[in-house]
Amino acid sequence: MTENLTDSDKKQLVVGIDMGTSKTAIITDTGFKGMIRSVVGYPKDIIGVKLLGKTQVFGEEALKNHSALRLYYPLEDGVIKDSGDKDYNAAYELLKYMVDKAKQGQDIDVCGVIGVPSRASHVSKELISSLANEFMKTSMVVSQAFMVAYELNKLNNCIIIDIGAGTIDICGIRGTVPQPDDQVSIPKGGDYIDDRLETAIVQQYPAVQVTPRYVRGIKEAHSFVGNIKEPIMVTLRSEGKPSTYDLTEIIKSICESIIPDIIEQMISVIMGFDPDDQEEALKNIYLTGGGSRIRGIDKEIQRLLTDYGEVRVTRVDDPEYIGCAGALRMARDMPPEYWDKVSILGK
Ligand SMILES: Nc1ncnc2c1ncn2[C@@H]1O[C@H](COP(=O)(O)OP(=O)(O)OP(=O)(O)O)[C@@H](O)[C@H]1O
Ligand SMILES: [Mg+2]
Known part of the structure; x- marks a missing residue:
């Protein structure tokens, strides 16, 4: 049949x-x-x-x-x-x-x-x-x-911070599909970090030659905020010859440069929640996007929000x-x- x-x-x-x-x-x-x-x-x-x-x-x-x-x-x-x-x-x-x-x-x-x-x-x-x-x-x-x-199954009282390539998007989730008012966008994503890193390397070491692709690779391998134990030593080419350079301070200061905007916009997103819900939202902050891989960024955002009560910032698994x-x-x-x-x- x-x-x-x-x-x-x-x-x-x-x-x-x-x-x-x-x-x-x-x-x-x-x-x-x-x-x-x-x-x-x-x-x-x-x-x-x-x-x-x-x-x-x-x-x-x-x-x-x-x-x-x-x-x-x-x-x-x-x-x-x-x-x-x-x-x-x-x-x-x-x-x-x-x-x-x-x-x-x-x-x-x-x-x-x-x-x-x-x-x-x-x-x-x-x-x-x-x-x-x-x-x-x-x-x-x-x-x-x-x-x-x-x-994440967090459809109410949660905040998503997405550190992407073009922008950082911060979105309050309040039990419905977010409306434009629930989200803010900061034009300082990974591309911005790459540009600043390239400029800073060339400014500090004028004889060094780097390509945007190489700089992005350095960032993805070494990005961090806060303190780290070992300095970041990277091989760069200067007048054709490879040498090792200490990029610890440059990487730290550029990665940290995106944080004040994140905190400022976080506060406006938090204020968009009903006052009764703000406490719960502050315990449900999730970091995603490739930039969430910056070492220490979750702890740093959490630290800078301590005035607001108990805050929990969690990095998602598999942000891509x-x-x-x-x-x-x-x-x-x-x-x-x-x-x-x-x-x-x-x-
Ligand atoms: N370990 C890392 N440290 C810092 N940045 C990283 C790391 N890994 C990836 N990135 C950066 O994350 C960015 C890509 O993130 P993602 O894939 O979330 O972007 P996207 O979703 O395509 O962009 P957008 O959200 O702006 O539309 C790139 O700038 C990449 O260099
Ligand atoms: Mg994205």
Whole structure:
């Protein structure tokens, strides 16, 4: 006997996607996990096409071949630039590329939740939602901070501090999907630290040559705030020759330079909570994003907030994937019938 598979019987791949300024990550309910830098390159001319053998290149491969390509960072500043068609296309192609990878060659419908920067405008969210509809059967666009809270199962009286590449986003979660008033964005994420670090190294050691990529590597290996026992000694090239340099003070002061803004904005987010809830919110502060890996930053934020009573700052596990994991959890928990009504959660 042959069974006719109806549309609703057809298997679906459920995905959680986190579309960030610097990286886009995807997780599926079948265990696939993937991450790519959020950049798409198009060959500048026919030589580039010949060299690369294709008309579009994604992620690290695009960065590696940058001289032959015109690069687009579709979510630069956390939003799709509404004006440029190219940014829209790049966002479309990047997202589709990741979804295709996650399908692993299967001909299967895909549904899922897409997290976008909390500060993305409603227009940007609508744009992402409409482009996703072209290759996903059902999709819903949600703010990243909410996905993190969802994964932590902290949907009330909690504060998410997301130290990303472009910005630091601080969001109060108060039992509903966060509204623009619940969140603030500070333009001092990892890219800002990288720029300042590069400038400081060159100022202190003028003969040294560094590239932005190398500086980022130094930061990711050694970032810290507060005190550490061993000095940070790094090999740099000066006039072509390698030597070792002490970067302890430079790294410390630049990493610490983002903290006053975090504290100032934290206070305004705390004040957005009902006074009865502030005590609980202060015990539920979670740090995420790649910058949450800066050694000592959780303790330092906690220390600077001690005047406010008992404060607990917790670093999440797996900060690069937690948003994605929350998106997948939400996609699995929520019946797709409901999604049409809430295809963009949080205006
Ligand atoms: N150990 C580390 N110390 C300091 N910074 C780090 C470390 N590891 C990663 N980062 C930085 O974290 C940033 C990437 O974080 P994340 O992946 O959360 O960004 P994103 O979500 O793409 O950006 P955004 O949230 O601004 O859209 C980069 O600047 C990276 O250099
Ligand atoms: Mg992010």
